[in-house]
Amino acid sequence: MSILIxxxxxxxxxxxxxxxxxxxxxxxLDYGTRIxxxxxxxxxxxxxxxxxxxxxxxxxxAATGANASAVYVPARGVKEAVLEAVDAGIRVLACFAENVPxxxxxxxxxxxxxxxxxxxxxxxxxxxxxGRSKLGGIGGDxxxxxxxxxxxxxxxxxxxxxxxxxxxxSRGGLGASTCVSMGGDPIVGMRxxxxxxxxxxDPETDACxxxxxxxxxxxxxxxxxxxxxxxxxxxxxxxxxxxxxxxxAGVSFGHFAAVIRGENDTASAKRRLLAxxxxxxxxxxxxxxxxxx
Amino acid sequence: MKLLEDRAKAWLRARALQVPEGRVAxxxxxxxxxxxDLGGRVAIKALVAAGRRGKxxxxxxxxxxEAAEAAAQAILxxxxxxxxxxxxxxxxxxxxxxxxxxxxxxxxLAPQVVVSRRGGVDIEAVAESxxxxxxxxxxxxxxxxxxxxAADLWDRAGxxxxxxPQLAALTARLYEAFQAADALMLEVNPIAVTHDGKLSVVxxxxxxxxxxxxxxxxxxxxxxxxxxxxxxxxxxxERAVVAADRKFPGGAIRYTELPGxxxxxxxxxxxxxxxxxxxxxxxxxxxxxxxLSPATVDxxxxxxxxxxxxxxARGMLVGMNYLQLLPCVxxxxxxxxxxxxxxxDPRGFPxxxxxxxxxxxxxxxLAASVPGLRYLPHGASLEEAVREIVAAVKTIRP
Numbered sequence: 001m002s003i004l005i006x007x008x009x010x011x012x013x014x015x016x017x018x019x020x021x022x023x024x025x026x027x028x029l030d031y032g033t034r035i036x037x038x039x040x041x042x043x044x045x046x047x048x049x050x051x052x053x054x055x056x057x058x059x060x061x062a063a064t065g066a067n068a069s070a071v072y073v074p075a076r077g078v079k080e081a082v083l084e085a086v087d088a089g090i091r092v093l094a095c096f097a098e099n100v101p102x103x104x105x106x107x108x109x110x111x112x113x114x115x116x117x118x119x120x121x122x123x124x125x126x127x128x129x130x131g132r133s134k135l136g137g138i139g140g141d142x143x144x145x146x147x148x149x150x151x152x153x154x155x156x157x158x159x160x161x162x163x164x165x166x167x168x169x170s171r172g173g174l175g176a177s178t179c180v181s182m183g184g185d186p187i188v189g190m191r192x193x194x195x196x197x198x199x200x201x202d203p204e205t206d207a208c209x210x211x212x213x214x215x216x217x218x219x220x221x222x223x224x225x226x227x228x229x230x231x232x233x234x235x236x237x238x239x240x241x242x243x244x245x246x247x248x249a250g251v252s253f254g255h256f257a258a259v260i261r262g263e264n265d266t267a268s269a270k271r272r273l274l275a276x277x278x279x280x281x282x283x284x285x286x287x288x289x290x291x292x293x
Numbered sequence: 294m295k296l297l298e299d300r301a302k303a304w305l306r307a308r309a310l311q312v313p314e315g316r317v318a319x320x321x322x323x324x325x326x327x328x329x330d331l332g333g334r335v336a337i338k339a340l341v342a343a344g345r346r347g348k349x350x351x352x353x354x355x356x357x358x359e360a361a362e363a364a365a366q367a368i369l370x371x372x373x374x375x376x377x378x379x380x381x382x383x384x385x386x387x388x389x390x391x392x393x394x395x396x397x398x399x400x401x402l403a404p405q406v407v408v409s410r411r412g413g414v415d416i417e418a419v420a421e422s423x424x425x426x427x428x429x430x431x432x433x434x435x436x437x438x439x440x441x442x443a444a445d446l447w448d449r450a451g452x453x454x455x456x457x458p459q460l461a462a463l464t465a466r467l468y469e470a471f472q473a474a475d476a477l478m479l480e481v482n483p484i485a486v487t488h489d490g491k492l493s494v495v496x497x498x499x500x501x502x503x504x505x506x507x508x509x510x511x512x513x514x515x516x517x518x519x520x521x522x523x524x525x526x527x528x529x530x531e532r533a534v535v536a537a538d539r540k541f542p543g544g545a546i547r548y549t550e551l552p553g554x555x556x557x558x559x560x561x562x563x564x565x566x567x568x569x570x571x572x573x574x575x576x577x578x579x580x581x582x583x584x585l586s587p588a589t590v591d592x593x594x595x596x597x598x599x600x601x602x603x604x605x606a607r608g609m610l611v612g613m614n615y616l617q618l619l620p621c622v623x624x625x626x627x628x629x630x631x632x633x634x635x636x637x638d639p640r641g642f643p644x645x646x647x648x649x650x651x652x653x654x655x656x657x658x659l660a661a662s663v664p665g666l667r668y669l670p671h672g673a674s675l676e677e678a679v680r681e682i683v684a685a686v687k688t689i690r691p
Contacts (some may be wrong), residue, residue, distance in 0.1 A: 020587075020618070076507055098545070098586065101505035103475055106403050106434040113402075114435070125617055140617035141651045158563025160614025164675060167615055171672075184562045187402060213563050217401065240567035243579075267570075284571065286676055 002129035002178040003153070003198040003205075004092050004118065005068060009133050012037040012060045012090070014081050015072035016048050020096075024070070024137045025049045031143050033133045036064040057088040068092040070126075070135050078122065079104035086115045094135045095121035098185060105187040112189060119189025124181045125159030130166075138162065138181060150175020152292055153199035153233075155192055156211035157182050157218065164285055165209055165238070172289025177205040182218075192218035193225050200231055207234040207292050210279075212270055214241040219270040226277035236291045237274045238282040242267040294501045294512065295342045299382050301479075301499040308470045310463070312494045315384025321362040321369065327383040328361030334386035337364040343374035345415065351378060354386055387493045392483035393452065394419075395464055397432075397471040404432040406468065408446050412483035413496075426450070438468040459492050460484070467494075475505035530599040537595035544588025546596045553578025555686050556600035556609035558593075560585035564614035568675055572610070577683035580606040587619045590627045597631030601642075608643035608686040612678050616650030624648050625656045629663065639665035643685035647678035 011028070015021050016038025026049050028035055037060035038048050044055035054060040057069070069090045073081040075097040085093055093112065100108075100122040112119045120127055126136020131149040138159065139146050146163050148170040156162040159181040166176050180195050182188050192210060199205045212219040219239065225231045245266050263269060271281050280291045296304070299317050306312045314331060317340065318324035328335045339351035346352050351373055353364040361383065371378045392413030397406050407429045411419050419426050428450040432438050444461035452460055463484065471479040478500040485495040506513045527535065534548040555577045559565035565584050572579050580603055583596055600609055613624060625648070632639070646668045648656060653671065660668045667685070669678055 075504065099504040101475055101508075102399055102477055102502050103404070103434060103472055103505070106399065109402050110433055110435050137618040146615055146617075156563065158561055158566075158614075159617065160561025160564035161567065163615040163617055164564060168674070187399070191401065211563055213566055238567075240563055240570055243566070243569045243573050284676055285567075286674060 002132060003195070003202050004120065004127050004178060004180065005129050005133045005135055007032075007034075007132045009034060009068045009092070009135075010064065010066045011035045011068050011070055011135060012039060012057060012064070012066035012085075013048075013051070013070045013072060014039045014057065014085065015074075016040055016051065016053055017043050017046070018072050020137070021070075021072040022048055024072075025051060027137070027139075027141055027143070028070075028134055031134050031139070033135065037061075037066050057084050057090065061088045061090070066090065068135065069094070071095045071097075071121075073097065075100045075122075079108045082108035082119065083111050086112050086117050091115075091117045092135075093117065093119045093121075093189070094124055094126055095119055095183070095189070096124060096126070096136055097121075098123035100185055100187075102187060105185060109187060109189050120180060121183035122185040122188060124183035124188075125162070127178065127180050128176070129178045130176050138179070146170065147179060148175030150177065151204060151206040152176050153196070153202065153205040153208040154179040155182060155195040155199075155208065156180070157184060157192070157213050158211055159184075161211045161238075161240075165211060165288060168285050168288050169209075169292075172293075174289055174292065177202060186216070191221060193221040193231075196222060196225070196231055196235070200233055205233065207236070209236045209238070209288060209292060212237060212239040212267075214244050214267050214270075215265050217264075220264055220273060223270075223273040223277040223279070226274070226279060234292070235274075235279040236282055236288060237271070237279045238285065238288065239267045239270045239274070294503055294506075296499040296501055296512070297340045297342060298338065298497060299340060299380075300512075301497040302494070304474055304499070305467075305470055305494055305497060308466070308473070310466060310470065310494055311492055312497070313385045313387055315382055317380050318365060318383055319369075319380050321365040324365030324381055324383050325358040325362035328355065329358040331383070331385045335361055336384050336386045337361060337368060338382045338384075339368050339371060339373060339378035340380040340382050341373045341376045341378050343376065346373065349373055387485045387495055388487055389413075389483075389485045389495070390488045391486040393460070393486065394482045395467060395484060396478070396480040396482070397468060397476070398478045400431055402431075404434055404468075404471070406430055406432055406438060406443075406446065406464070408450050408464065410450050410452050416482060432468065434472075437472070438465050440465045455490070456486065456492075463492055474499065475502045475508060476500060477502050530602050533602075534595060534599050537592060541589065541591040541595075544592050545584070545586045546588070546592045547584040548596055548599050549582045550603060550605075551579050551581055552605065553580045554605055554607040555682060556580050556603065556606040557583055558585075558596060558600060558609055558611045559583055559613070561614040564612075564675070568610065568612045568679060571676060571679040572683060575679050575683040577679070577686065590623060590630060593624055593627035594630045597628055598635055601631060601635035601637045607689055608682055609645070610678060610682040611644065611646040611648060612675060613648045613650075614675075616648065619650070620652035621648045621650050621656035622652040622659060625659045629659065632663065639663060639667075641689070643667065643682065643689065645669065645678055645682040645685065647673055647675070
């Protein structure tokens with residue numbers, strides 16, 4: 001088992017004829033992902049890397065039975081793309097564009113939630129269940145080297161750090177059941193605590209690693225769920241961005257969501273609250289394999 | 294991007310909301326002319342992005358042209374929150390019997406509305422002294438805010454019954470204006486109730502989503518985001534990076550200068566944050582923070598240019614996370630372009646490179662053509678890269 005995607009996941013790629021999508025489709029197919037359809041309105045009948053392209057998600061689903069979507073549509077088109085996919089019955093979506101307009105993001109997430117669909121992103125580099133399937137550019141052309149299969153669930157607010165963490169696990173003789181890059185935009189489709197709740201019920205996940213940043217409340221919600229006993233599997237937390245506390249509040253140094261606005265938003269406060277709730281705090285990447293073992 | 298009172302009110306007025314008549318003046322003479330034209334009492338307010346203008350004396354009431362000129366004279370040139378008041382807003386003064394508060398913003402997943410029957414005061418103070426006086430609710434973005442839902446909020450906030458129908462209608466229409474503007478924030482403080490029981494939008498502030506400016510051509514060219522750390526203006530390197538970010542298509546670059554001596558070419562949002570922490574923990578002092586997302590050579594080269602142009606930088610860490618989308622060779626190509634045009638020699642300006650991922654072999658071959666570049670072996674950790682640059686810069690520090 002794994003969460004969100006597995007060997008049987010049938011993937012449609014929205015915006016399949018763009019250059020990043022073509023690049024990723026090649027690597028995903030090589031990895032073993034079952035990419036069954038692409039969608040680009042006006043390009044129906046063409047193919048990308050041997051994958052048939054349709055004009056609409058509805059037509060793609062009818063012809064191929066796709067049940068997950070990799071959304072490569074640019075930020076300004078993401079809302080419509082999500083509404084279309086959800087309407088066509090897609091229940092897992094990865095949305096890669098960054099800087100999606102906030103009102104569009106909120107509307108897309110509301111539509112997905114109302115239908116029982118899950119969005120990973122916005123501004124994610126994907127999801128990978130090592131050795132089984134991957135959605136998006138995650139792992140690039142060396143997904144096998146970076147992401148080893150194993151029994152650790154990984155949830156990261158940074159796509160780059162999902163790679164660093166999993167590579168560190170691989171070199172420590174460990175591996176991931178699934179690694180979810182949550183996305184760096186201010187509104188994302190799944191809260192960190194919701195990803196961990198899925199790992200909680202996954203029989204092939206023994207422990208979890210989270211990567212957090214300053215700003216927002218994802219990590220605080222995880223601490224709350226830990227304290228309330230809703231999450232029982234061990235959690236190792238790496239929280240970056242303590243340096244921001246040397247600078248005035250409201251200054252953005254990276255992801256837009258990583259802006260400190262309140263006193264519990266800082267990296268130090270998040271570490272303190274997670275530790276008090278029972279999580280193990282990693283001071284660096286190199287400590288992770290020992291802490292999670 | 295913040296919209297000051299004149300633009301925020303123009304947006305609301307265009308949507309037929311009850312906003313007092315008003316116009317912008319840049320000289321006392323203009324302010325006097327507008328006051329004579331409006332007739333009666335006027336309010337004169339500094340147009341700056343600062344709260345608590347009233348307490349600072351930057352909001353004044355005046356009757357007649359001469360009094361308005363004197364008030365504008367007093368306000369123009371004032372320093373408020375580090376900004377000079379160069380324009381004033383002159384509007385018809387409203388006779389106020391009571392003041393209320395409403396604002397719109399975003400919660401974790403959805404838009405949010407907050408109402409309070411205590412308007413006209415600092416709302417953070419109300420939140421502390423009387424938390425029950427603020428009523429907040431999420432709004433379903435697909436169906437919007439219904440009038441009856443707004444009525445329920447005002448009822449719970451303890452508003453006078455006779456006012457609730459008007460308040461509910463105004464609140465629902467303000468939400469529509471908030472959404473139509475692609476606003477991240479809209480605050481009306483106060484909504485004034487006049488002696489004859491009418492409502493008026495007397496205070497209005499808005500913040501617009503920069504990522505939605507493609508839908509709002511009129512606001513798109515209003516100006517750069519000028520805030521550096523601590524509200525200081527951007528320096529020329531930071532401005533150059535903003536300009537390059539807008540000029541070249543695809544990807545994104547960000548650059549913020551800091552007082553240290555180690556240039557950070559870091560990316561990946563979180564990975565950049567972690568490396569900055571690690572540099573500090575290892576005893577180094579970053580000369581900047583940066584971020585980069587996949588792009589052509591132009592954007593990373595512009596980011597390298599800024600780091601090399603910073604007089605404080607004595608060395609640089611090219612500390613990318615394990616790349617998954619971007620070919621490594623593109624980063625090295627950008628580095629070579631910038632080394633050439635910035636006339637930097639890595640033999641006197643240590644450069645540690647940790648770039649792994651697609652097309653790494655090509656990247657290594659290209660880097661080998663530049664004497665002095667320290668390209669770390671495949672598999673070196675972020676921590677090792679940080680230790681190496683901190684040690685290298687220490688040896689050349691004067």
